[in-house]
């Protein structure tokens with residue numbers, strides 16, 4: 430009887446990001462023992478953390494190709510840890526608070542990656558002298574690829590404080606709700622701008638938090654103007670979070686699309702509006718956004 434193998438559609442990031450501990454495994458170990466020793470009630474938590482899949486054939490593929498397993502289980506249907514194997518075998522233990530992605534997180538990932546891989550996003554280009562930052566469709570293409578390969582992941586969190594947030598430490602985009610209109614999707618575009626600077630950190634690109642935030646708002650407004658044109662939509666007369674920032678960024682976006690260079694008054698006004706908002710309150714002129722690259 431043979432072991433069935435299937436290559437995962439998305440290859441796992443190896444070693445997995447954010448692991449708490451690396452442990453060597455031998456023929457005395459299995460997933461059940463490992464999870465009991467490391468305080469997990471469900472062995473699948475460990476499997477999903479290491480290999481990113483719940484499909485047994487894909488798990489066997491990972492055991493064979495990543496861990497070098499050649500030792501078969503008694504029934505011959507799966508691989509086991511230990512000799513014979515091609516390399517020393519290590520399994521990674523997640524931090525205590527780590528939870529496996531839910532189907533809602535999978536939906537979030539699907540929506541985030543389809544948004545960033547859309548034709549509309551690929552046409553976004555912006556270079557702003559005032560903030561000394563730029564982004565192109567090519568940069569968004571790279572972020573789309575990192576999403577497709579789960580180097581950047583997504584999470585749905587209805588209790589999250591903001592509509593969306595990019596976490597540079599875990600390379601994750603959190604969204605509060607599944608997007609249904611251009612406004613929801615524009616929040617994802619905004620966070621993808623932060624992700625792009627996190628990615629480009631590895632290539633020596635540096636930014637200040639204030640500049641990057643203002644820049645991300647302008648890109649977000651450029652995206653929205655692809656749907657709504659240059660006139661501030663009449664439906665947006667109500668109050669909402671960071672409205673003054675949006676309005677100032679909207680004016681910059683309009684100026685960007687115009688024939689003349691963007692007047693510094695407009696980019697200064699955006700900076701002032703952002704600093705006066707809840708999000709920008711207390712952000713210092715020389716604060717950095719905490720980027721550390723994406724692997």
Ligand SMILES: [Zn+2]
Pocket residue numbers: 619620623642645
């Ligand atoms: Zn932001």
